[in-house]
Amino acid sequence: MGDKGQTHPGAAGRALAADHPQSVRNVVLVGHSGSGKTTLVEALALTAGAVNRAGRVEDGGTVSDYDEIEHRQQRSVQLSLVPVEWDGIKVNVLDTPGYADFVGELRAGLRAADAALFVVSASDGVDGSTRMVWEECAAVGMPRAIVVTHLEAARADFEEMTRICAEAFGADDPDAVLPLYLPLHGPQAPDGHAPVTGLIGLLSQKLFDYSTGERKESEPGEDELPLIEEARNRLIEGIISESEDETLMDRYLGGEQIDVGTLIEDLERAVARGVFFPVLAAAPASDGARQGLGTVEVLELITRGFPTPLEHETVRVTTIDGKPRELRPCDPDAPLVAEVVKTSSDPYVGRLSLIRLFSGTLRADQTVHVSGHGLSDRGHEDHDVDERIGALSTPFGKQQRPVSHVIAGDLACVAKLSRAETGDTLSAKEDPLLMEPWQMPDPLLPLAIQAHSKPDEDKLSQGLARLVAEDPTMRLEQNQDTHQVVLWCLGEAHADVALERLRSRYGVQVDVVPHKVSLRETFAIKSGGRGRHVKQSGGHGQFAICEIEVEPLPGGSGIEFVDKVVGGAVPRQFIPSVEKGVRSQAAKGVAAGHPLIDVRVTLLDGKAHSVDSSDAAFQTAGALALREAASDARIHLLEPVAEVSVLVGDDFVGAVMSDLSGRRGRVLGTEQTPGGRTVIRAEVPEIEIGRYSVDLRSLSHGTARFSRRYARHEPMPPQVAERVREEARKAS
Numbered sequence: 001m002g003d004k005g006q007t008h009p010g011a012a013g014r015a016l017a018a019d020h021p022q023s024v025r026n027v028v029l030v031g032h033s034g035s036g037k038t039t040l041v042e043a044l045a046l047t048a049g050a051v052n053r054a055g056r057v058e059d060g061g062t063v064s065d066y067d068e069i070e071h072r073q074q075r076s077v078q079l080s081l082v083p084v085e086w087d088g089i090k091v092n093v094l095d096t097p098g099y100a101d102f103v104g105e106l107r108a109g110l111r112a113a114d115a116a117l118f119v120v121s122a123s124d125g126v127d128g129s130t131r132m133v134w135e136e137c138a139a140v141g142m143p144r145a146i147v148v149t150h151l152e153a154a155r156a157d158f159e160e161m162t163r164i165c166a167e168a169f170g171a172d173d174p175d176a177v178l179p180l181y182l183p184l185h186g187p188q189a190p191d192g193h194a195p196v197t198g199l200i201g202l203l204s205q206k207l208f209d210y211s212t213g214e215r216k217e218s219e220p221g222e223d224e225l226p227l228i229e230e231a232r233n234r235l236i237e238g239i240i241s242e243s244e245d246e247t248l249m250d251r252y253l254g255g256e257q258i259d260v261g262t263l264i265e266d267l268e269r270a271v272a273r274g275v276f277f278p279v280l281a282a283a284p285a286s287d288g289a290r291q292g293l294g295t296v297e298v299l300e301l302i303t304r305g306f307p308t309p310l311e312h313e314t315v316r317v318t319t320i321d322g323k324p325r326e327l328r329p330c331d332p333d334a335p336l337v338a339e340v341v342k343t344s345s346d347p348y349v350g351r352l353s354l355i356r357l358f359s360g361t362l363r364a365d366q367t368v369h370v371s372g373h374g375l376s377d378r379g380h381e382d383h384d385v386d387e388r389i390g391a392l393s394t395p396f397g398k399q400q401r402p403v404s405h406v407i408a409g410d411l412a413c414v415a416k417l418s419r420a421e422t423g424d425t426l427s428a429k430e431d432p433l434l435m436e437p438w439q440m441p442d443p444l445l446p447l448a449i450q451a452h453s454k455p456d457e458d459k460l461s462q463g464l465a466r467l468v469a470e471d472p473t474m475r476l477e478q479n480q481d482t483h484q485v486v487l488w489c490l491g492e493a494h495a496d497v498a499l500e501r502l503r504s505r506y507g508v509q510v511d512v513v514p515h516k517v518s519l520r521e522t523f524a525i526k527s528g529g530r531g532r533h534v535k536q537s538g539g540h541g542q543f544a545i546c547e548i549e550v551e552p553l554p555g556g557s558g559i560e561f562v563d564k565v566v567g568g569a570v571p572r573q574f575i576p577s578v579e580k581g582v583r584s585q586a587a588k589g590v591a592a593g594h595p596l597i598d599v600r601v602t603l604l605d606g607k608a609h610s611v612d613s614s615d616a617a618f619q620t621a622g623a624l625a626l627r628e629a630a631s632d633a634r635i636h637l638l639e640p641v642a643e644v645s646v647l648v649g650d651d652f653v654g655a656v657m658s659d660l661s662g663r664r665g666r667v668l669g670t671e672q673t674p675g676g677r678t679v680i681r682a683e684v685p686e687i688e689i690g691r692y693s694v695d696l697r698s699l700s701h702g703t704a705r706f707s708r709r710y711a712r713h714e715p716m717p718p719q720v721a722e723r724v725r726e727e728a729r730k731a732s
Contacts, residue, residue, distance in 0.1 A: 016083045016394055016401075018090045021309045021330045021409035025302050026092045026356070028109040030137075031119035032127045033076075033098035036149035040119055041082050041095045043284045043292035044299060048084035048091070077497050079105040079342050081354060081411060083394055089303040092411045100129055100702055101491035103441055104473030105342070108422065110136070111438040112341045112356040112411060115143040115306035117298070118169070122148050122156035126168040128649065128703030134169050135675065140313075143274040143306055144169075147298060148281045151183060151196045158183050158196075162279050169277060171675075175238045179279040180267075181297060182228055186211060199281065199294060200224065202232045203260050203267075210293040213285060239263055242270040271305035278305070309409025315358050316436040320371060320384060325433060327359050332407040336360030336368065338426040339435050340417075343470040345505055352400075353414045355426060358435070362412070362426070363405045364392045369432040370417065371425040383419055386429045390415030421469040442707060443475050443488035444693040447495045448516070450485065452509040460485070463506035467498060474498065481518040481595065492694055517686045519594040519724070520638035520713045526551040529629030531581075531621035536612070543609035544617035546570060546578050548625045549602045550633070555712050559586050560600040570606035574618040578603055581622025590630035592637060592725055597713065601626065637721040638713040640686040645679060646696065648704035653678045655699055663688035664717075683711055687724075 018024045029037040076097040084091050094109040096102075110116065116137050120126050137144055146169065148161050162179050170177035181201055185194035197211040200220060205228070209216045236258065240248050243266040252258055270276035280301060282294035309330045317325045317337055328334045337359040345351050355362075362368070365388065372383040393400035393413045406412040420426070423440075427433040451457035464487065468474045475488040489495040502508045528549045535542040553560060561579045570578065579601075586596035606621070644665070648656050657667055657680060665684035673679055684692075689708065696704050716724070 016085050016090050017403045017405075018407060018410050021332070021407065023088060024090050024092065024309055024409045025115070025306050026094070026113045026309060026409070026411065027115050027117055027302050027306060028094040028096060028106075028113035029117050029119055030096060030106065030109075030130065030133050031098050031121075032124070032130050035098060035119045035121045035124065037095055037098060037119045038076055039284050040117075040147060040149060040282055040295075040298075041080075041093050043282065043295045044091075044093060045082055045084050046285060047291045047295040048086050048299060077102055077105075077493070078344070079109050079354070081395055083396075083411075084299075086299040087303050090410070091299070091302055094411075099493055100697060101489070101494035101497075103490065104471060106133065107438055107440060108341045110142070111339070112354075113142075114309055114312050115145075115302075117302075118144060118146045120146060120148055120161065120165065121150040121153075122158060122161045123150045123153035125161070125164055128701055131168050132703065138274075141274045143271055144277050145271065145301055145305070146177070146277060146279045147294075148279065149283065151281055151283050151293070156196075158281055165279055175234070175241065176275060177277045177279060178235050178238045179231065179281075180235065180301075181208075181280060181294070182231060183281055184209070196281070196283065196293060199297065200228055202228055202235050203263055205232070208297075210291060213290055215291050215296050236263060238276065239267045239270065242266070242273075242276045244269065268305045271301070272307040272311065312358075312409075317359075317433050318436075320432045320434055330408045331359060332361045334359045334408070335431050335433065336362060336426065336428045337433055337435060338362060338368075340420050340422055340424045340426065341411075343420065343422045345466070345470070350416055351418065353417045353420050354411065355406075355414055356411050357406055357408045359408050360428070361405055361407050362389075362392065362414075364402075365389065367429050368426045369429045370420045371427065371432060371434045372421070384432065385419050387417055387419055389417055389426075422472050440473055441490060441705075443473055443490050443494075444706070444708065445489045445491055445495060446515040446690060447487045447489055447498070448484045448513045449487060449499075449510040450513055452511050456509050459506065459508045460510065463502050463508040466506060467501060471498075479516075479518065482516040484513070484516055486515065490693065491697065515690055517640055517690075519592070519640075519716075520598075521589050521591050521594050521596045522598045522636050522638055522715075523550050523552045523596075523630070524634040524636045524715075527629045527633035529625040529627070529632070531623065531625030531628065533617050533621040533624060540614075541609070541612035542614065542617040542620075543612035544574070544606070544614075544621035545608075546606035546618065546621045546625050547604045548578075548582070548622075548629060549604055550626065550629045551600050551602075553598045553600050555598055555714065557598045557600075559583060559597065562600060562602040564602055564604055565606065569608075570603065570618070571608050571613070574608060574613060574615065575603065577615045577618035578606070578622035578625075581619035582626050584619065585623035585626045590627055591635040592728060594637070596626075597638070636715040637724065639716045639720075640713050641683050641711045642686050642689060642708040643711045644682050644684050644689065644692075644706055644708050646682070646704060646706040647673070647677055647679050648700055650676050650678055652700045652704060653680065656680060656696070656704065657682075659695070659699060660684060663692075664720075685716075686710075687720075 031037050080095045082093045094113055096106040096109040146165050148158060150156060166174040166177040181199040183196040184198040184200055186197040198207060198209040200207050207218045207220050240252050280294055280297055282298055283292055285292040314327060314329050317327055319325055338355045338357045340353045341356050342354040367386055367388045370385050370387050391402055392406055393402050400413060423437050425435045451460045464476055468476050473490055477486040479486055487498060489498060502510060530547045533542055533544045563575050582601050590596055646656055660682045663684050665682045668681040671679045696706060
């Protein structure tokens, strides 16, 4: 960084390995879908020399997963790693999907990185979801920079885009979001558009011409320097205001010319501290060219301005039983602590785990301890096992280049960890440790599936287990009430990818069926019933008669059974049999096949036979009595109600509240939060919010998020209940 103009391409085709944390930079690319992240990664790789023999950039990807899914969807759907080398520094570039459904991949990238490049399109601007990620990074002090792409678009305006970025990202200090370079435009085309052919460095006042496909440095003409004077002065003032040298501002205001080298050093320190956020411009190389516009400047920023892993905040680590453990920051000689940030399957080498080492050194063929991450509520099993890792490698497109070891601060791929899942901790087998997991979004879109055929049924459970092992933002549910297999996803595209992976990767064809919520039944009024089970067909007969009374109870009471038999009308040994029969029938339902809850069943009277009465006979009589009581009573169909909390920008509060009301929701209250947002709390029937994650995204332009938790079951309105019963009759 600092307009030096030197290029140091890495050697193409060899495995990149780091020998010290200082020679590693881990940077994640963030931006909305279509902003040009993947194109920028390819341009950086081309500039750094990561090309194949044909002169083409290899496809990126940690696990050879740029497959037909991404080609079919025409967008990235997962985290990928492209390591490049620049100026003797290994740069691990983590490309993340921009679509909201794959935010789990984004969060994994943020976990593995030490700094973030926010990629924004000059023609599209900054969307709300990108602003939210910026705020997340700000909350943890992650260093950030901005790269403006799509400068070739007819509507592209770099100066306007920098203003928008300062407004979007510099809420606290707009003068901390400033460009380091201004674009140079070539001759105007017939359509009036003047293409960007180079850059002018605001600090060095040098011209960098990319029009030939190679970066060429020159001195600006006298007529060009006045064009940058205002932007240059503002940049210098912005750098000085963030300087740790408190005398610098006084010297500058006193008229002293501050040395450019001093300014560059202060700029680099401010970027690494996460208090100054430079704006750069970049564009891919034209056909046959080796360097894309601005790619050298971006690589210089990464290697000279972004922090090393040594400056990464020490992660929280405990022993397996929860005792805190202090670790030296990113020390290759300290105990091993690594985290699996992504898991996937490669058709040639099997399961591959992308790991970030936070401490110690990992060597090929080493035996490590794998600690589970406590996601049993998402279909994951907790586990603490020892495993011998397979080969260590670093990706080069679809190939994996072997390495002998990986040091703290670096990223690499580990083959054939059969039990390790995304989010798991790897540590020394003699000193097992556990890292605090990163925050992952809750999957809130249900996808009910069933095997397409008997062969698919045999493979379904294994395929689903592998799927959730790879992606902790999916949750697997075996619903005991509805008898459905439900895969909870983040959105429709996420669900689509899950189905495609089941089919193409695990050979499982499934059918999507309507998702059912767990309905219940209860008595609306008191009712009585008589169960008579009398049969005589040779040998021992069956004789049991019981009379019960059923009355409704408050919500959450369950099933209460009371014995009020007097005079031994029902022998003592058969009273538990009546209760068992009642509870068994209650579990099956009495009206629409849904479990009965919140009633008191009182056994009042009955009759028995000295020979023909039995446990089985009284169980049957108890069930019959409950069914008869239901036939003479009004039965309420109960639906689950969720407590929903929606975080939404103030501009969309009215629309969201109106939408919730249209879903039979009851708004409980609102609360203002920082950043111009409001939290809306409401209670909404679960049957009305099956697709709420999709609808809310559309309603708020992708800027809102929500959480939900079960509150209770309550009576369904009669017209809705009738519709549900009619749908059930048609389905049967």
